[in-house]
Amino acid sequence: MKFLYDFFPILLFFVAYKLGGIYVATAVAMGAAVLQIGWGWFIKRKVETMHWVSAALILIFGGLTLALHDPLFIKWKPSIVNWLFALVFAGSVWFGQPLVQRLMSHVLTVPDAIWRRVNWAWVGFFLLSGAANLYVAYHYPEEIWVDFKLFGLMGMTFIFMIGQGIYLARHAQEPVPAATPAEESSLNADRHRPS
Template identity: 55%
Template sequence: MKFLFDFFPILLFFIAYKLEGIFVATAVAIAASFLQVGLYWLKHRRFETSHLVTLVLIAVFGGLTLFLQDEAFIKWKPTVINWLFAAVFIGSQYIGKKTIVERMMGTSLTLPDFVWVRLNASWAIFFVALGFANWYVMANFDTDTWVNFKMFGMM
């Protein structure tokens, strides 16, 4: 159920794009992200960091897309968010005693420190690669291909 909740802004973006185009889809994604954060807060009385980061980025990049009527901004959002996630994973190796992977999974798994560091680095590399993949598709293909890639290739 959490996966569906986390996934619904991109699903609504995809549907709106197919029905109305990139600018309507961008507005729908912004509204859906606000709704997602609000509903999560109503249910849990707290905010989830990933939802807030996504909301800020979709509001900024989506807002620029709508204000300037330039779809390039919304296309950059996945690259920026993935590179930010990579930076957080990399930074967590130098801030605090545990990597972010160990903080998230350490209560479920007991692993040597070097394994946590490798897992953390692997996630950072994954997010860097996703950012580059999005950049490559947005720079070399049309918007329809990019939307399909975002929906099916990045999930």
């Protein structure tokens, strides 16, 4: 369900494009982004940062596309989003714990060096995704770019996530179980017992 919620504007953009063209699709995506923010606030009283950033960018680039009647602006939006993510993931390493580790360490235990590698892999993936989007936008017809925006970028993401999952599984460690209160008191008693 969360997957559909996250990709709601992209799915509507795709359908609207097939029915009405790039300008209709842009307007629909802008409306969908605003609805997504409103729905998130109404249901949870909180909106994820990713949704705020994505909505702001779609409103800016979509607004420019509609105002200037130039689809190139909306075509840049996925690249800007990907490159911002690359920047955030890279910055997380320099300013403390890698973002991937913060997001996944409650599910999986791997050495810190592995978290750093996976985090840098995400940086590379986001940079590549942004570049691929622009390559398709500039070198192929608009219809191909719209298909790539939905299926190509999403397919690349799924393949990358599967590869990441396999890599992390190879390095996963068994979590160290926490001592129960009875075991703690037994250990304390042993420590204080005269030898």
